[in-house]
Amino acid sequence: MKRETCTEIHEGVGEESRIMLVDDHTSFRQPLAFMLERESDLAVVAQAGSLAEAREVLREAHKDGPEVDVAIVDLELPDGFGTEFVAELLADSPNAQVMVLSAFSDKGTLALAVEAGAAGVLHKSSRIDDITDAVRRLRSGEQLLSQREVIEAVRYVSRTRSEARETQLMVAKLTPRERDVLQALAEGLSDKEIAERLFVGIGTVRSHTTSLLSKLEVRSRLQALVFAVRHGLVEITQH
Numbered sequence: 001m002k003r004e005t006c007t008e009i010h011e012g013v014g015e016e017s018r019i020m021l022v023d024d025h026t027s028f029r030q031p032l033a034f035m036l037e038r039e040s041d042l043a044v045v046a047q048a049g050s051l052a053e054a055r056e057v058l059r060e061a062h063k064d065g066p067e068v069d070v071a072i073v074d075l076e077l078p079d080g081f082g083t084e085f086v087a088e089l090l091a092d093s094p095n096a097q098v099m100v101l102s103a104f105s106d107k108g109t110l111a112l113a114v115e116a117g118a119a120g121v122l123h124k125s126s127r128i129d130d131i132t133d134a135v136r137r138l139r140s141g142e143q144l145l146s147q148r149e150v151i152e153a154v155r156y157v158s159r160t161r162s163e164a165r166e167t168q169l170m171v172a173k174l175t176p177r178e179r180d181v182l183q184a185l186a187e188g189l190s191d192k193e194i195a196e197r198l199f200v201g202i203g204t205v206r207s208h209t210t211s212l213l214s215k216l217e218v219r220s221r222l223q224a225l226v227f228a229v230r231h232g233l234v235e236i237t238q239h
Contacts, residue, residue: 015041017070017136018043019036019044019069019072020068022047022048022074022085023049023101024049024077032128036128042135046068055085055088067093068096070097070098070138071097072099073085073086073100073101075100075102075109083115083118086098086100086118087116090116097119097120099118099119099138099144100120100121101123102121103124107156108156111152111154111157114149119144120134121144122134170215170216171216171233174212177198178208178215180198181198181212183234183235184197185224209221
């Protein structure tokens with residue numbers, strides 16, 4: 001189904017808070033724009049349904065359009081993730097504020113949004129009154145997120161990235177033969193079948209298995225398989 005393209009800038013806005021909406025679901029974005037426009041102190045000056053359209057809005061704003069005061073951004077867009085635009089907007093317009101309005105609610109995703117510079121995060125199920133109140137609070141210089149929430153978000157992202165680096169280091173230690181054994185385990189082969197496939201002895205297979213368990217810091221073949229599947233180290237064929 002083809003999505004409606006909507007990239008537009010309205011000029012002549014006075015002292016209202018100038019809002020940009022970035023959301024690929026037209027059925028959500030346009031009603032939200034309509035409700036925000038009913039507020040005398042709010043004006044939706046731009047809409048975009050993708051990262052590409054949002055970036056075009058910024059380019060046009062530099063030429064002859066009004067700058068954005070508050071951007072309300074969805075995280076899941078058809079051509080990328082909303083956090084990309086959050087970082088780009090703030091680099092381009094340091095005085096702008098960004099509020100993420102998303103259907104996502106997991107801690108990791110929201111932490112990434114905060115790290116990118118989002119000043120607030122609301123769920124798409126929020127009432128329109130809560131959204132308009134949040135926009136006004138941002139424009140008045142209030143913080144929607146407490147210092148504790150910001151610190152926790154940054155710590156979460158930092159910890160996740162540290163764990164990812166540790167995983168990469170563990171995987172890098174595996175030899176090509178150990179990866180072959182891991183793939184064979186994922187296929188449910190026995191030690192004898194693995195030995196026949198790799199043209200080695202059963203003792204060699206068990207030695208490789210012991211080594212890869214140590215390198216992946218797991219205690220059993222099942223744990224090794226779970227690790228391998230989680231990190232895309234093996235191919236699982238459905239029968």
